[in-house]
Amino acid sequence: MSEPATLKVLEVSAQRTQTPSEFTGSYTPSATTTSLKMELSHRETPQAVTVVTRKQMDDFAQNDVNEVLEGATGVTVESVETDRTYYTSRGFDITNFQYDGVGLPAVYDNVQGELDTAFFDRIEVLRGANGLMTGSGNPAATVNLIRKRPTVDTNASVAVTGGSWNKKRIVGDVTGSVAASGKVRGRVVAGYEDKESYLDRYSNEKQMFYGVLEADLTDTTLLTAGHAIQTSDTDSPLWGALPLFYTDGTATDFARSTSTASDWSYWNNTQHNSFVELQQELTGGWKAQGTIFRLENDSDSELFYQYGTPDPVTGEGLFAYPSQYELNTEQWVVDTYATGPFNLVGQTHELVAGVSWSRSETVDESRFGQGIGDPLPPLDEWEGDYPRSAFDNGVNGSDWTDKETATYVAARWRLADGLTAVTGLRVTWLDSDGESYGNTKSTSYDAVDTPYAGLIYDLNDDHSVYASYTEIFTPQTELDINRDRLDPLDGVNYELGLKSEFRDDRINTTVAVFQTEQRNVAEAAGTYAGTQDVYYRGIDGLESQGIELEIVGELTDRIQLFAGYAFVDIEDADGNEAKTFVPEHLAQLRGTWKVPGIQGLELGSQIRWQSEISQEQGVATTGPNAGTTIVTEQDAYAVVDLMASYDVARNWNATLNVNNVTDEKYIESLKKFGTSAQGFYGEPANASLTVSWIY
Template identity: 85%
Template sequence: MSRIPQPAFRRKALFSAIVCATLPAVVAAQDSEPTALEAISVTAERSQASSESTGSYTSGATTTSMKMELGHRETPQAVTVVTRQQMDDFAQNDINDVLEGTTGVTVESVETDRTYYTSRGFDINNFQYDGVGLPAVYDNVQGELDTAFFDRVEVVRGANGLMSGTGNPSATVNFIRKRPTADTNASVAVTGGSWDKKRIVGDLSGSVSESGAVRGRVVAGYEDKDSYLDRYSNEKQMFYGVLEADLTDTTLLTLGHSTQTSDTDSPLWGALPLFYTDGTATDYARSTSTASDWSYWDNTQHNSFVELQQELAGGWRAKGTVFRLENDSESELFYQYGTPDAETEEGLLAYPSQYDLNVEQWVVDTYATGPFNLGNRTHELVLGASWSRSETVDESRYGQGIGNPLPPLNEWDGNYPRPAFDNGVAGSDWTDRETATYAAGRWSLTDSLTAITGLRLTWLDSKGESYGLTKETSYDAVDTPYAGLIYDLNDDHSVYASYTEIFTPQTELDVNRDRLDPIDGVNYELGLKSEFLQDRVNTTVALFQTEQQNVAEAVGTFPGTQDAFYRGVDGVESQGVELEFVGDVTDRIQLFAGYTYVDIEDSDGNSAKSFVPEHLAQLRGTWKVPGIEGLKLGSKVRWQSSISQEQGVATAGPNAGATIVTEQDSYAVLDLMASYDFARDWNATLNVNNVTDEKYIESLKKFGTSAQGFYGEPANASLTVSWVY
């Protein structure tokens, strides 16, 4: 069935037609001599330079916002790039570590092995691998996604529907994988740390053939660690192999595959209760865990891809990618629900369950890009199409003893009999399909003024059911237009403006168990981008505003369940400012600084999503100590303002009937590092995290009867010894 919101569709089509019709006329009106756009390479380069080859905190061109390689000042949106050097300096070994240090991104760890991400107040569900968009089945990541395979991570904030399907106004996260090198390179890094952490990663790259026409790379790793949480432990195994072959002087074939397992014993499913029945806040030891001693959560990800790139005449390039991602999850989990009594600490109940999940996704993406002349000027064009299919199958097998009373958490040691999981079965089996065509142009209007316009047409189709409810929806030819302007004030500074429309299908259910209609809205951004010290330092000042209609808002739970139902709310606005400074300040000092202010309001002008911090700041840097060759010192601090969440009303004590509000005061987490090249090709790096031993709740995203959370890591340390050839 077709559920396209007709008024919004007509408005989008009209806007797109105006943009496409007017730009060629503007360009044709220019009578200057043909001018090539600066910093855009149209020669037969195999690929852009990797960040690991530079050792820098800045990166070259990015492709996340569109398939063109755009420099810092050429992209009319705020972009953060976390390079390999930053990851290595501060032992950012999983994606949570990386995104936690990214401007404007909040990592919502609601459990140990399931994580949500937000930017500008909204969930991030646009992810890419090497610029190829991957439809999100769920708005979360299960298990720990290791960074050993990645050269860098690019994050474009704001709506990016042109390259990632629907226009979600949060951010797009692009994982850029390591690629083979022509020269032989090898490294081994061994890490030991707090809570019996053990880690080893090996990386070998070089030419496979004598001519260098075939190149390969292998990355393999293993990690095993316990935790500050009682009974919790995690074991990871990682493998990544990639092969490049120059079939001709202009044809490049790339084959790659990666596998990662993340096996956890005694994980948190849910977390700790945040308040008592009288409304007062709980305050457990950081090590407290609700997990049983038999529970586990094993996640495996298989990621395969084939790329064929062809250089064409006139500086054009065509590329096709076939990409397969499979996620398998097997678990036996133990959840504790209910609200404890403030005096007796009793009141929690058992909820054991087995849960299996399999998600298989195929993506095919093809495009061509290159320059063309119009109106005596040189412009660039991207034309492409994509297709994807996501098949999701999961099954919940409920355990005996659901609702059994449990001892107080301060007496809980995880000792609970493993039940039979034959108390009912439910699950899902559905398929999402998406087909899209897209086009984008980069128009040289004058020597100083550049415009970028784009349009994506998307067909979405879902069939199947989830826990007895239909998943059947269909949207035809939904258009997502994009427009941006960049004006170069001089050789070092540019101002920009961009506009993107939003169309985001929702999976949330209303009180009648019907899916909510899609979110519709617009995203605006204004900014100033600058480059200093011969482009070694980049800065960004961005002002943004997002207006959305029919945003899901939880209003209750279905009777007899913990599952929330929602309503669509109109007039939700997010606005704010982002500041970023990144670069190699001197030959000895590297810095990254980011600050975000975001204000989220509902249609009545009241504050919304109070669990998202209004203020978020990061600062990290390293200093090569003069006089002591090979010694580098560094620090990293992450600060956020206070957050809160309304949790319903107190049911006992003098505050019975009063609204319960859980609060987390503002806090800062300070990390330190020291690195020393103690011999040729050898390095030792010490990382000390949360040196002030700050105690804080990881997330307040969950609310009401599901209101649970747990505490972040206390002070800890790790030492990495690496050999690099």
């Protein structure tokens, strides 16, 4: 049987030297750009980085960013409800995202809706602090979303998917030259997805469109402009989730399909993402780039929350909380930089220097419904038929603006044969004004410095050791005893590692040991004389330490593998165990095997395992355990997925994905939502079949 046509490896412009991962068919990336805006190889980056390539996403049907990050080393995806997600790494919330290396300031510490992966070539996750290139945030990780770009030759694909719970999905992708000369190129990606769920009443509909044009204005000048829009409309979403314990402290155990949502509730999210880039090659190997980037998120919802603790005998004790919610965030980022080589004391070094400016406006409004506090039937009798009420029982919300201006410079110094140092500094000016639900968001900082330092030593042609020190900061609004604003909350990351390459760079491995700290966390320290106003002091916060291991690449000509393991120990300033909802041990393993003797057949598996987690939930109020602390526990578990891919004819492929084949029942997250953690169960066994045509 003849093999299907594959996309050609193309150099799409003189300025872009890195081969997109969609053209390599490999799990191994050629370079990363997240840490320094330089194209750095695996061993040239003095921090741990995971890259999920297009091949990995396609093999295991990772159609949204949540599924990708679940497979990234050391990252946990905290789904506290169906349409709002938190991410953690090294014990801290991930709040830093980039698009093609351009940092985006965080507005909230969560993501609403599902961000589809159809637009992206690969996703890079740089772990630890990365304030040099992203500005303010947490010392957790930076997620860099690398968009697909146009090609000179015409390429096209269509993928149609059908699956469990009436899932239907289609994605088309067309790229090629617009002008006969090849100097103007375009690409369009469009998709639609409609699916129901194992959860009662829940369904989701997504529509995606991405268009991008590239033009060679001269032999050395490249102009790129693109726009993407995605809508995610959900019926009967979870707002909050299931109660995890009864009043006597015993654990609940509902059917996986159980949902607290009403039949009228919805949660619609729309994202607009626009950008313009201008790249200019300069003399002496230098280049300059300027980017204007706009991101707008709109959320419109009517939601139904159930609060309270059920009685273990009657199941009663839950109460209604209907609310209407709207959110709009508009973010503008302007980033310009230049990078290139320079000579000093007989060695050639590299420099990047730039300026960035951003403005983020956030407006949201909660309109509370009538009937808050109404008693509800037990969940095993609940059918979502609570009447829709008027949302005129009070209003609250937010309206604030963040502005950030920064300059940054970084250099790679070749100190001697095999020895490289990386140094950098970012200086940031930040102003915020407004309030959120009655609390001020107003703060201002001038010239906050964020250093970066790394040292890399090549042991030989295949192995390098490295050490790095990185920082990041988070603005604070609290005042000290002198009514001065507290200094920013500092995040610091120390890291030592060994990186290796095997089989002519087709296999990458990483061993990283880290310690991550937060300093100057605001703590209430008293009240001003003659007032009830609280003043604060800065204290040490959380500290995490651990180890991360990763191997990725082509073990043989027939086997591709990704394996990651992370251990993290998280403590508070007093040395007590903290954030017990984050697993101490987390492991991922996925791989594919081209079956010999059957041309075009590829088999694969994916396993995600985590150790036990727990969360303190308050005190039991009834039964023999009354007065004792309630602890919710989720035992260690593994989720196993299988895949089979077959080239059925020239240009045609069919891929079958079967997820959670052992039908493991587990709670998605124990992260607290309010005063106690609620939760819901992960997907039971399910399957999908994707048929693709590639030209």
